[in-house]
Amino acid sequence: MSAEFLYTIEVILNGLLTGVMYSLVALGFVLIFKASGIFNYSQGVMALFAALTLVGFQDGQVPFAELINAVLGTEIHGFGWEMPTILAILCALAVMLLFAILVERIILKHLVNQEPIILFMATIGLAYFLEGFGDLMWGSDIKALDLGLPQGGSFWIEDMTVSWAAEDSGFYGMYIDKLDLIAAGVAVALVVALTAFSQYTRIGRALRAVADDHQAALSVGISLRFIWVVTWAIAGFVALVAGSMWGAKSGVQFSLSLIALKALPVLMLGGFTSIPGAIVGGLIIGVGEKLFEFAIGPMVGGATENWFAYVLALIFLVFRPQGLFGDKIIERV
Amino acid sequence: MKLSRLAAVAAAAMIAASPALADLNVPALNYRTGPYAPSGIPYADGFSDYMTLLNERDGGVGGERINVMECETAYNTQKGVECYEALKGENPLVFIPQSTGITYQLIPKASADGIPVHSMAYGRTSAVNGKVFEWVFIMPGTYWDAASMMVKYAMEQEGGSLEGKKIALVYHNSAYGKEPIRTLEELSKKHGYTLTQLAVDHPGQEQKSQWLQIRRERPDYVFMWGWGVMNSVAIQEAANIRFPMDKFIGVWWSGSEADVLPAGAGADGYKSITWHKPGADFPAYEQIKTLVHDKGKAAGDGTTIGEVGYNRGVYAAVIVTEAIKAAQEATGKSNITAADMRDAYETLTITAERWAEIGLPEFAQPLQASCADHGAPHMGAIQQWNASEKTWTLVSDFMTPDEEVVGPLIEEDSMAYAAENNITPRTCE
Numbered sequence: 081m082s083a084e085f086l087y088t089i090e091v092i093l094n095g096l097l098t099g100v101m102y103s104l105v106a107l108g109f110v111l112i113f114k115a116s117g118i119f120n121y122s123q124g125v126m127a128l129f130a131a132l133t134l135v136g137f138q139d140g141q142v143p144f145a146e147l148i149n150a151v152l153g154t155e156i157h158g159f160g161w162e163m164p165t166i167l168a169i170l171c172a173l174a175v176m177l178l179f180a181i182l183v184e185r186i187i188l189k190h191l192v193n194q195e196p197i198i199l200f201m202a203t204i205g206l207a208y209f210l211e212g213f214g215d216l217m218w219g220s221d222i223k224a225l226d227l228g229l230p231q232g233g234s235f236w237i238e239d240m241t242v243s244w245a246a247e248d249s250g251f252y253g254m255y256i257d258k259l260d261l262i263a264a265g266v267a268v269a270l271v272v273a274l275t276a277f278s279q280y281t282r283i284g285r286a287l288r289a290v291a292d293d294h295q296a297a298l299s300v301g302i303s304l305r306f307i308w309v310v311t312w313a314i315a316g317f318v319a320l321v322a323g324s325m326w327g328a329k330s331g332v333q334f335s336l337s338l339i340a341l342k343a344l345p346v347l348m349l350g351g352f353t354s355i356p357g358a359i360v361g362g363l364i365i366g367v368g369e370k371l372f373e374f375a376i377g378p379m380v381g382g383a384t385e386n387w388f389a390y391v392l393a394l395i396f397l398v399f400r401p402q403g404l405f406g407d408k409i410i411e412r413v
Numbered sequence: 414m415k416l417s418r419l420a421a422v423a424a425a426a427m428i429a430a431s432p433a434l435a436d437l438n439v440p441a442l443n444y445r446t447g448p449y450a451p452s453g454i455p456y457a458d459g460f461s462d463y464m465t466l467l468n469e470r471d472g473g474v475g476g477e478r479i480n481v482m483e484c485e486t487a488y489n490t491q492k493g494v495e496c497y498e499a500l501k502g503e504n505p506l507v508f509i510p511q512s513t514g515i516t517y518q519l520i521p522k523a524s525a526d527g528i529p530v531h532s533m534a535y536g537r538t539s540a541v542n543g544k545v546f547e548w549v550f551i552m553p554g555t556y557w558d559a560a561s562m563m564v565k566y567a568m569e570q571e572g573g574s575l576e577g578k579k580i581a582l583v584y585h586n587s588a589y590g591k592e593p594i595r596t597l598e599e600l601s602k603k604h605g606y607t608l609t610q611l612a613v614d615h616p617g618q619e620q621k622s623q624w625l626q627i628r629r630e631r632p633d634y635v636f637m638w639g640w641g642v643m644n645s646v647a648i649q650e651a652a653n654i655r656f657p658m659d660k661f662i663g664v665w666w667s668g669s670e671a672d673v674l675p676a677g678a679g680a681d682g683y684k685s686i687t688w689h690k691p692g693a694d695f696p697a698y699e700q701i702k703t704l705v706h707d708k709g710k711a712a713g714d715g716t717t718i719g720e721v722g723y724n725r726g727v728y729a730a731v732i733v734t735e736a737i738k739a740a741q742e743a744t745g746k747s748n749i750t751a752a753d754m755r756d757a758y759e760t761l762t763i764t765a766e767r768w769a770e771i772g773l774p775e776f777a778q779p780l781q782a783s784c785a786d787h788g789a790p791h792m793g794a795i796q797q798w799n800a801s802e803k804t805w806t807l808v809s810d811f812m813t814p815d816e817e818v819v820g821p822l823i824e825e826d827s828m829a830y831a832a833e834n835n836i837t838p839r840t841c842e
Contacts, residue, residue, distance in 0.1 A: 091625065098619065098621055157714065157716070220445065220451065220454065222645065222674065222675060224677055231649075232654075232655070232679070233654055233655065252628065252631075255628055255654060257621075329649060330618055330645055330649065331645050331676075333450075333451055333642055334449075334450060335618055370622055374622065374626075377622065381612060382610070382611055382623075385614065
């Protein structure tokens with residue numbers, strides 16, 4: 081096989097794996113939109129906050145240390161111990177659950193029956209609040225997140241594939257990042273778990289009922305407030321997974337919240353209400369942008385990925401405005 | 414009655430909070446929040462801590478206390494301009510914009526208002542030409558100096574020639590990131606290397622395509638003009654593809670602890686250019702610890718001392734305070750103006766002996782500014798990261814740029830600016 085062909089395959093595989101990372105973020109948006117019709121602007125910041133909380137627990141950081149020091153004149157920075165990763169994940173999950181309860185109590189409860197745009201605006205406010213709150217709670221310095229996961233190109237795949245092209249062809253074996261493979265496995269597990277939860281559990285069925293028709297769900301005794309807490313808690317869990325995977329790659333810092341920008345074209349393409357749509361949308365965006373950058377990028381100065389993802393999503397929208405897997409909007413007169 | 418008392422208390426509080434007229438007002442356009450906070454915090458701490466040291470130890474400069482007027486920009490150009498507008502009426506001596514975007518906005522404004530701008534090794538490169546940019550100072554050097562010195566270092570490593578070699582430039586897709594391209598292109602003609610340009614869009618969280626291309630093309634060196642999370646992601650990706658870290662060299666804004674720490678052991682051996690020594694092993698830092706930190710007067714939590722960003726804050730503070738001192742000596746008055754400050758910047762001299770005298774021996778190179786040269790000393794060295802000890806170490810001597818290539822480029826660009834803006838360049842004789 082020619083090196084050029086093999087490199088194209090490499091780009092496609094890496095695009096698929098990158099797409100999975102985008103899907104992880106997009107899933108959080110889908111869950112909340114599906115259950116409550118709210119486009120949650122703060123999903124990216126939730127991923128940042130969840131990752132900050134995880135690494136804060138891991139490193140034994142004292143929450144609000146700078147604030148405490150400034151007010152009380154103390155010199156507190158850490159507890160002096162490091163928490164095992166599993167325990168830190170559980171603690172971070174507990175914080176995200178508490179966050180979901182507070183969001184419902186403080187924001188959503190007061191906005192029942194409001195227009196979707198009002199709820200959207202509320203999530204914008206939540207995003208800005210959470211940005212500052214996260215900084216205040218854990219500090220705004222960059223934090224390395226070590227989950228004990230392997231990272232970097234797989235030697236095994238490289239060695240296995242290097243002989244697929246002639247020795248002097250300039251092919252050095254296929255590059256696949258081990259962390260990306262793990263993220264793909266996590267995403268698959270997440271989708272299976274979410275599907276099983278919504279299909280086979282009582283709460284899951286209640287979630288689906290609210291998503292289908294919340295007034296009908298209310299009439300059969302399903303508590304809308306409880307469902308909102310569950311939805312936001314699950315979205316918080318997904319944010320923790322996405323924040324952890326992206327944080328392990330780049331460190332945990334403010335820019336992590338901007339990964340939401342990568343999820344938007346995925347949602348436009350896959351539809352705002354479909355979990356499989358978020359996955360398939362992510363894969364299409366991932367492969368599309370990587371192939372375009374590989375083939376066309378060098379001719380137009382590179383850095384095409386950000387805008388091309390949106391162009392690709394727009395092309396799909398022309399033919400399917402509701403996205404590939406979105407619910408078709410039927411207005412009856 | 415109660416209302417009038419309240420008004421009197423409020424007025425007294427406002428007077429107390431506003432800077433005293435006799436103070437030396439130095440605005441600090443910091444960014445302790447936002448996406449670039451990890452880089453902005455150490456700088457802001459270093460700048461303020463050094464000023465506090467002078468206030469605590471010497472009562473300021475020349476008997477006048479220094480009043481650092483912090484204004485948070487979050488590295489946002491619009492907020493930076495708002496800070497400028499808010500502070501320009503407070504008798505500021507100099508503005509240090511802390512952002513290339515803000516610098517570009519302030520150059521015409523501050524020049525018209527008669528306030529010097531010190532864009533320390535960032536901003537508009539050709540502003541180094543004092544004949545055209547009377548109010549702008551860029552010491553200790555320019556991006557074009559940095560590009561030239563990085564090529565010089567690579568050439569030294571290759572035994573004196575880059576003929577037939579490949580250099581890849583990974584750059585932030587912005588005006589800042591594109592700054593070195595022209596210089597590197599000119600140098601490629603002179604030294605015979607091939608230049609590959611790889612743009613990374615803001616914020617740079619995802620760079621798989623760029624690093625797959627680097628893996629395919631196997632350049633001999635990778636240079637980086639990055640900022641924020643782009644740096645740490647690039648270093649991680651380089652480690653992932655097992656690119657030799659000692660052949661990966663970043664500009665001075667791609668070489669701080671925030672850039673290398675997230676990559677952990679993978680960042681070991683990464684290099685960047687710098688204009689000052691790393692670490693906290695200086696007498697002045699001991700005084701900062703005892704007279705500032707131990708007394709609870711640190712600008713931050715005291716943990717950033719000795720970091721690259723912190724040392725840059727100290728460097729900026731030294732330049733400002735040495736210029737104040739020079740202005741006071743030249744004018745014979747302690748309460749100087751922005752115009753006095755500009756004149757002092759233009760004739761600023763800091764010798765090696767002076768660096769030692771202020772407690773920072775061999776911290777940075779001696780400098781001698783002039784009417785025509787607002788970017789002295791134009792010197793840089795390469796530092797390398799040791800991941801296990803979490804320290805930077807200088808691994809080269811201080812170098813000078815290739816003036817034969819950089820000089821004409823600066824002349825051409827600055828004269829084009831002068832023509833566009835109807836500026837008649839000074840003669841500087």
